[in-house]
Amino acid sequence: MTQRMPRRILVGALGVLALALLWELYIFLGPADGVVVGGLTVLPRASEMAMPHLWVMLERALDPVTGSASAVPMWQAVLAASLFTLGISAVGWIVGVTVGLALALLMQRFTLAESAILPWIILSQTVPLIALAPLVRRWGAQIEFGAFSWENWMSVALIASYLAFFPVSIGALKGLGSPDANHVDLMRCYAVGWWKTLWRLRLPASVGYLLPALRLAAASAVIGSVVAEVSIGLRGGIGRLIVEYAGAAGSDPGKPWAPIFGSILVGLVAAGFVGLISLFLRRFRRGEVAA
Amino acid sequence: MTHSTRWLGTAGALAAASALVLTGCSAAGDTEPSEDSAGLTPVTLQLQWVAQAQFAGYYAAVDQGFYEDEGLDVTIAEGGADIVPQDVLASGDVDYAISWVPKVLGSIEQGANITNVAQIFERSATTQISFKEAGITSPADLAGKDVGSWGYGNEWELFAGMQQAGVEVGDISLVQQAFDMNAFLAGDIDAAQAMTYNEYAQVLETINPDTGELYQPDDINVIDWNDEGTAMLQDAIWANADMLADDEAYADQTVAFIKASIKGWIYAAENPEDAATIVADAGSALPAGHQLWMTNEASKLIFPSSNGVGLIDEDAWANTVDIAMNTENETGGTIITTDPPETAYSNEYVQQALDELTEEDVDVMGAEWAPIEVTLQEGGE
Numbered sequence: 001m002t003q004r005m006p007r008r009i010l011v012g013a014l015g016v017l018a019l020a021l022l023w024e025l026y027i028f029l030g031p032a033d034g035v036v037v038g039g040l041t042v043l044p045r046a047s048e049m050a051m052p053h054l055w056v057m058l059e060r061a062l063d064p065v066t067g068s069a070s071a072v073p074m075w076q077a078v079l080a081a082s083l084f085t086l087g088i089s090a091v092g093w094i095v096g097v098t099v100g101l102a103l104a105l106l107m108q109r110f111t112l113a114e115s116a117i118l119p120w121i122i123l124s125q126t127v128p129l130i131a132l133a134p135l136v137r138r139w140g141a142q143i144e145f146g147a148f149s150w151e152n153w154m155s156v157a158l159i160a161s162y163l164a165f166f167p168v169s170i171g172a173l174k175g176l177g178s179p180d181a182n183h184v185d186l187m188r189c190y191a192v193g194w195w196k197t198l199w200r201l202r203l204p205a206s207v208g209y210l211l212p213a214l215r216l217a218a219a220s221a222v223i224g225s226v227v228a229e230v231s232i233g234l235r236g237g238i239g240r241l242i243v244e245y246a247g248a249a250g251s252d253p254g255k256p257w258a259p260i261f262g263s264i265l266v267g268l269v270a271a272g273f274v275g276l277i278s279l280f281l282r283r284f285r286r287g288e289v290a291a
Numbered sequence: 292m293t294h295s296t297r298w299l300g301t302a303g304a305l306a307a308a309s310a311l312v313l314t315g316c317s318a319a320g321d322t323e324p325s326e327d328s329a330g331l332t333p334v335t336l337q338l339q340w341v342a343q344a345q346f347a348g349y350y351a352a353v354d355q356g357f358y359e360d361e362g363l364d365v366t367i368a369e370g371g372a373d374i375v376p377q378d379v380l381a382s383g384d385v386d387y388a389i390s391w392v393p394k395v396l397g398s399i400e401q402g403a404n405i406t407n408v409a410q411i412f413e414r415s416a417t418t419q420i421s422f423k424e425a426g427i428t429s430p431a432d433l434a435g436k437d438v439g440s441w442g443y444g445n446e447w448e449l450f451a452g453m454q455q456a457g458v459e460v461g462d463i464s465l466v467q468q469a470f471d472m473n474a475f476l477a478g479d480i481d482a483a484q485a486m487t488y489n490e491y492a493q494v495l496e497t498i499n500p501d502t503g504e505l506y507q508p509d510d511i512n513v514i515d516w517n518d519e520g521t522a523m524l525q526d527a528i529w530a531n532a533d534m535l536a537d538d539e540a541y542a543d544q545t546v547a548f549i550k551a552s553i554k555g556w557i558y559a560a561e562n563p564e565d566a567a568t569i570v571a572d573a574g575s576a577l578p579a580g581h582q583l584w585m586t587n588e589a590s591k592l593i594f595p596s597s598n599g600v601g602l603i604d605e606d607a608w609a610n611t612v613d614i615a616m617n618t619e620n621e622t623g624g625t626i627i628t629t630d631p632p633e634t635a636y637s638n639e640y641v642q643q644a645l646d647e648l649t650e651e652d653v654d655v656m657g658a659e660w661a662p663i664e665v666t667l668q669e670g671g672e
Contacts, residue, residue: 049473066578066672077576130373137374141384233341233371235574243341243372244576247489249471251496252670256471 020054027051052253057261060254074255078241078262085225085237086266088153092160093221093270097214099161100168107169108176108202109194118173125166129224133159133231152234159231160224164217171213175206207284214277218270226263238263331364332544337376337388341369342575344559344585345488345526346389347566348411348593352555354569361547367573380529381405386541387548392524392608393626394444396615399635400627404532407524407636409549409601409644410608411556412592415522417448419514420475420491421482428512430456430519439468439480447626449484451521451618452514460621472497482514488588492581496671505669523611525592528552528601532634542640550644553600553655560590563663581671587662594657599649601641608636 030046229239559566
């Protein structure tokens with residue numbers, strides 16, 4: 001926490017470098033056909049097709065997507081798709097965080113609400129995405145009023161929010177209930193109302209629980225967006241690129257890796273954004289608790 | 292289905308809640324075809340996968356204005372990994388859908404009331420490919436081998452072919468295949484499932500490490516289910532059976548839609564380069580060479596046509612139904628247990644479309660048609 005910025009960046013860069021070295025080292029040392037024990041592959045193949053060199057991936061990213069004259073360099077296509085997915089994830093995250101916070105407040109205020117809603121919140125995460133995505137798209141397709149009509153990207157954002165609200169509601173509920181009993185009693189002695197207690201005591205106390213939850217929500221929103229894009233076939237984002245480039249895995253091994261790096265980029269930006277929020281909430285952080 | 296509905300409703304504090312309520316209100320009754328400002332009837336077609344030349348004819352018909360000529364304003368809705376076109380159609384969200392017959396037969400048995408109104412692909416594109424060294428030239432040779440399949444309804448022709456040759460599902464080691472052909476190229480799969488228009492080309496676009504050149508067709512044995520007699524009918528246009536029966540405007544519109552779609556496919560067969568470009572412009576990111584290959588191969592599934600494009604061959608239909616009822620998969624299940632209802636297919640609309648096209652001197656047989664030679668490059672460029 002007291003590490004200075006340059007040093008943290010250096011350590012981070014070293015971590016990435018170590019990963020890259022490990023990758024190349026395995027390609028160099030690992031057997032091209034992998035290690036098979038009793039018919040079971042225990043170590044992956046190190047062939048060019050299964051594990052292309054990093055420079056192959058990089059070179060491929062600089063080349064145009066396809067051979068056609070109008071094709072843009074692949075990094076540009078991936079970057080555009082990353083931005084698209086990031087936008088959808090952001091919408092999903094905001095909706096998810098809002099709903100999650102509202103649910104947590106409701107459950108904290110009314111014990112009845114907690115016993116009524118909490119089990120459903122947990123159950124909600126057991127609905128498989130692949131069952132949910134087509135349903136959401138189908139329902140969405142029927143919504144239309146005035147100039148507003150439901151678009152496919154909204155279905156993807158909704159699914160992202162469906163994943164994102166969960167950690168927030170659980171984390172915030174825990175955080176709101178975290179103040180010491182004697183602090184709550186003190187408030188009660190002063191005859192302070194629920195709202196003021198919330199503002200002065202519970203919300204500040206919840207920050208330590210909330211921040212990790214927000215970070216989890218950001219990661220979930222990104223994953224939810226990419227998976228839902230594949231699931232309902234939305235064009236424009238990382239998910240679509242992953243599907244479309246997958247076919248080239250044999251003949252153009254560097255290609256399918258580009259959208260994977262794109263989604264990593266989206267995840268990093270999302271996490272960085274939550275990091276910014278935590279900077280603003282610094283004075284309330286007394287030690288974060290894993291959600 | 293009811294479970295997920297209930298759960299979603301319960302997590303109703305989600306933004307979904309309002310959406311759901313609205314859905315309930317507007318779900319019924321907007322099926323009446325209405326005309327837009329240009330006097331065209333809006334029509335939506337649901338594909339079974341994302342834009343690619345497998346659907347070149349429909350994209351060409353949009354691009355060339357064939358649908359407009361018939362008074363239709365067609366929107367093409369792309370599919371996705373979890374989009375089931377026949378379900379989307381049966382629930383009334385789209386006007387027509389493209390799907391394989393065996394996949395839809397199962398949905399029809401479960402209550403989807405939809406009709407095959409035009410069998411666009413006369414032939415099956417599913418094959419089982421293997422390298423020459425493996426010596427797999429017929430379904431009987433699959434016994435004891437690692438055999439790949441994508442599953443999800445793509446496995447039935449393979450199982451039917453094996454069953455016919457006396458090879459049980461238990462006699463092979465069934466391997467789940469991914470989107471790419473790496474498992475096949477690496478030797479994890481001896482005989483891999485491959486569509487002539489896609490995966491087969493993916494292999495031919497890959498460098499053979501032994502020769503340093505691309506893999507050649509000579510390196511590969513192909514089991515073609517059309518030759519084995521266990522081909523099942525694939526891409527067909529499906530329509531809503533209730534509306535065909537009750538709604539005359541929809542029935543007329545169906546004829547018009549089939550007519551323009553056939554014109555689109557004729558265009559794609561005669562102008563493969565242009566059609567491939569149209570599909571690329573429609574948003575497909577496949578490499579140009581691969582796209583052209585796919586256009587050409589899709590046309591081969593249609594032309595030359597035995598009875599006129601789209602006409603459902605009764606023997607082929609009966610064969611598909613027979614396989615669907617009598618072929619068992621690895622769990623002993625079959626696609627359907629009873630004969631499909633009469634509404635499952637109809638030649639009425641496609642026949643009318645063909646008659647009208649013939650009157651307009653359009654060649655709907657393509658007897659003289661010949662595919663082009665597509666030279667594949669590494670990576671499909």
